[in-house]
Amino acid sequence: MADLPLVLLHAFPVDARMWDGVREPLAARTRLITPDQRGLGRSPLPDSERVPTLDDAARDVIALLDKLELDKVVLGGCSMGGYVTMAVLRAAPERVGGIVLMDTKASSDIEEASDNRLAMAERVEREGVGWVPDAMLDVLLGETTRAERPDVVARVRELIESQSPAGVAWAQRAMAMRPDSIETLRRADVPALVIVGEEDALTRVEEAHTMVDALPKATLDIVPSAGHLAPVEQPAAVAEAVLGWLR
Incomplete structure (x- = not known):
């Protein structure tokens, strides 16, 4: 597994620059690939009247692996990137030789959470993304980061504000329509690493334990x-965890 390239998919509502803090130590040990997902960062949002689905995001990842001529990779992601990782596992499990799931969960949204996502999508289409950091920073970042790391808070704000309203809405x-993925994880008979921030208020430590219990390895x-x-908040600790697991 250590010889396989590592593909990391970023969180919502940022882009692949969220990996900047872990890029150097990881790239020193393995081939690291960190694409922007559709509609975010530098990745365009394809013209389509299809209902948004993470299955399309998964197909983007598979197409990237085909383009790079990679038969199998270690695939992982943070938050939304984790959801897309699980969608790839459903679509093409043979392409995945290991899994890294960071600050994400296998369960689908409850109705209230799904409704909140749809309401945000409509609002960013009307008003843009300028209001999104104030609405999300308190839950995206841990209490310690907000209190002691103003540089990180400012950086995440900058990343959010640079995103396309259409990409955020998509x-x-x-994500609002994603299925429960517990059975997908139970079938994933490959080594897996689950990482969670101790202060994660969105996908709590309990959610991480649920995924660990479902995954065979x-x-x-x-x-x-x-x-x-x-x-983003503790890049050295995350890089150390990933490298130790890969070894």
Whole structure:
């Protein structure tokens, strides 16, 4: 598994720059691939009248692997990136030789959460993304980060504000409709690493334990002083966890 390339999919509502803090140590040990997902960062949102679905995001990942001529990779992601990882597992499990799930969960949204996603999608289409950081930073970042790391808070704000309203809306609608993935994880008979920020208020430590219990070959790493964006908040600890697992 250590010889396989590592593909990491970013969280919502940011882009692949969220991996900047872990990029150097990971790339020193393995081939690291960190694409922007459709509609976010530098990745365009394809013209389509299809209902948004993470299955399309999964097909984007599979198409990227085909383009790079990679038969199998270690695939992982943070938050939404984790949801897309599970969608790839459903669509093409033979392409995945290992899994890294960070600050994500296998359960689908309850009705209230789904409704909130759809409401955000409509609002960003009307008003843009300028209001999104104030609405999300308190849950995206842990209490320690918000209190002690103003540089990280400012960086995440910048990443959110740079996103396309259309891309943010597409992602929210796609995530709102995602299925429960517990059975997908139970069938994933490959090594898996589950990472969660100790202060994650969106996908809590309990959700991480649920995924570990479902996965046949899972390791759990809880990152102190980190919330929902552990790779941004505590990059050294996350890089160490991933490298130790790969070894």
